[in-house]
Amino acid sequence: GAHAQDCQPIRFNPGESGALIDGVLPAEGRDCYTLDVRQGQNVFIEVVGGSENVVVSVLDVGDARRSFDFAAPSGRVEFLVFQLMRSVTDADYSLHIQVQ
Numbered sequence: 001g002a003h004a005q006d007c008q009p010i011r012f013n014p015g016e017s018g019a020l021i022d023g024v025l026p027a028e029g030r031d032c033y034t035l036d037v038r039q040g041q042n043v044f045i046e047v048v049g050g051s052e053n054v055v056v057s058v059l060d061v062g063d064a065r066r067s068f069d070f071a072a073p074s075g076r077v078e079f080l081v082f083q084l085m086r087s088v089t090d091a092d093y094s095l096h097i098q099v100q
Helices: none
Strands: 008-010 018-025 030-036 042-050 054-058 062-065 067-071 076-083 091-099
Touching: 018 030, 018 042, 018 076, 042 054, 042 076, 054 067, 054 091, 062 067, 076 091
Parallel strands: 008 030
Antiparallel strands: 018 091, 030 076, 042 067, 042 091, 054 062, 054 076
């Protein structure tokens, strides 16, 4: 994708099919993640903690939501985490990511 070189890969612990990721977004920033999956595999991403202003956009799937549940369009899922409404303060977040 367009941002792949800036993205942090998500790797699950051995034997796990999900992860909880915590982060802090700068006022005007974004975090980018990639997840390697099998095409068509079910992927679930949800903002479960932190600021209500934090949303996720998944490349080739959808924009600016608190949660996604979708079949992976390719072998790599790329998504951005950002503050929906412009803010002058940093925002904490927690993401729950699950692959089935």
